[in-house]
Amino acid sequence: MTPVVTAAVLLAAVTHACWNAIAHRITDKLVGFTLIAGGGVLIGLAIALFTAFPAARAWPYLLASAAIHVVYMALLMLSFRLGDFGQAYPIARGTSPLVVTVLAAVFAHEMPDGWAAAGVAVSCAGLTGVALWGMRGHRPHWAAIGAALATGLTIAGYTVVDGLGVRASGTSLGYIAWLLVVQGVAIPSYAALRWRGAFTTTLRPFATLGLLGSALSVAAYALVLWAQTRAELAPIAALRESSIIAGAAIGAVFFKERFGMPRIAAAGLLVVGIGLMLHGG
Template sequence: MTPLVTAAVLLAAVTHAGWNAIAHRITDKLVGFTLIAGGGVVIGLAMIPFVAVPAAGAWPYLLLSAAIHIAYYVLLMKSFRLGDFGQAYPIARGSAPLVVTVLAAVFAHEVPDAWAAAGIALSCAGLTGVALWGLRGRRPDWAAIGAALATGLTIAVYTVVDGLGVRASESSLGYIAWLMVLQGTIIPAYAIRRWRRQTLTQLLPSAPLGLLGAALSVSAYALVLWAQTRAALAPIAALRESSVKLCSYSNSFAGHGTW
């Protein structure tokens, strides 16, 4: 974790918090995620002519990651519908680094030393505290908590899959471009089939905000993928989840009409 890698992951946390706050602000979650995923496809297609094609060894990871990301989007939409954003988001993001640590040790042979393990544990403890603070004075919504934990599991799995895939790709930009194209078509296709002639009517009011979210989403994950080619997966995952607090502040401002 050099200073440059650390700075890249912290910048990714800021941009990640931004697109999640945008996704929460768009009331109709299908509209929001259609714009964000569809915008990612457009950005990926625009990048493909200018970046290297991922090496052959990366394609199984790309295809698996695309499937996992689709499940992640579906679960995240469900989490946002079922539970308060301040409850669902910290649980989803805070549960991921511990699972990443285990999966990275098994599949990437990356076992953190004592200091790294302490940092990961401290990060997860802090995120758990944010989630518990969001529950204060209220009865837990177990359906929302279950959906958030399932979302966290998908985050952990795609983090490790993409970490291995981008290392095999020989081009982090090529990997992110093709990942956006592969993962981003299903939700827009479902939305178009559902809305049919009403698709533009549904999307246009939120299009500027949603497309901004798409740009932030692609930028955030491109930074993370680049960092994963230069450092261990678990510390990157833990540092990236500092986005939880940033996103909580953004959501707080949004709720008061000032974000």
């Protein structure tokens, strides 16, 4: 984890929190994700014109990732519909690093050393603390929590698949471009069938905000995929979950959600965990 890779992943974390906040801000989740996914298709096609075509051995990974991403977006829509941003986002992001560590060890043969393993564990403890504090004083909304946990599992799945795929592709930008195109057609196609003649009029009021979210989404994931060609999967997966701190700040400022000392303490655990991961890397 060089300083440049670390900076890229941290920038991706902030950018990711911002596009998720935009998706949460648009009341009709199908509208928001249609614009975000559709904008991704347009961006992907534009990038594809100027990049190499991914190697044949990368396409099984790319197609598998596209399928996982569609499930991820459906679950993310559901978790944002059922729960608060300050709860759904931390749970969804916080479940993935430990799962990625296990999957990367099994499928990519990347065994974390003691420092890195401790860092991942401490980071996940901090992220879990952020999420659990959000439930304090309230009866848990198990459907929302379940959707967020399932979202986290899909994040772990596509992180490992894309980490392997982008390495096999021979072109990070080409892999990103075609992944955006293949995964991005599903939700807009469903929305077009559902709204039929009202497709354009339904999207128009939120077009600017949704397309901004799309651009931020593409930038966030492009940075992560580039980083995955330069460092191991598990530390990157855990480091990018610092987006939860940005998400908590966004929730406090824009959605008027409480931040508080317990959540700050949990964020401190995350910082310690990142330090341990970087020491191990």
